[in-house]
Amino acid sequence: MNDNTIRALYLGKIRPEKSNGYKTEKYTKNLEEFNRLYDLVEAALPKESRRLLDTMIEEYNESQGEIIIDTFAQGFKIGLRLAAEGLPEARSK
Numbered sequence: 001m002n003d004n005t006i007r008a009l010y011l012g013k014i015r016p017e018k019s020n021g022y023k024t025e026k027y028t029k030n031l032e033e034f035n036r037l038y039d040l041v042e043a044a045l046p047k048e049s050r051r052l053l054d055t056m057i058e059e060y061n062e063s064q065g066e067i068i069i070d071t072f073a074q075g076f077k078i079g080l081r082l083a084a085e086g087l088p089e090a091r092s093k
Helices: 004-010 025-044 047-086
Strands: none
Touching: 025 047
16 A cells, blocks of 8 residues: 555655645635725724724634634545545445
């Protein structure tokens, strides 16, 4: 069995969190629009409310991070199940 992928993952040569498609044109446009709107809202708020806005966005980002981690874990499990089902021993049962 070839363990190059396992070894590369262990050594940090494969970074799943950096392999997602965030460099798409749609993502870039959405991010630019988010930043534009954020700047408008921030400029319209008093200083204390700006802190609240930043805290709210940080909390949202933390929750999104948890979703991404869970989605990655679920995808990994599904991938392993598919691989296991493809093994000759699994097909003969």
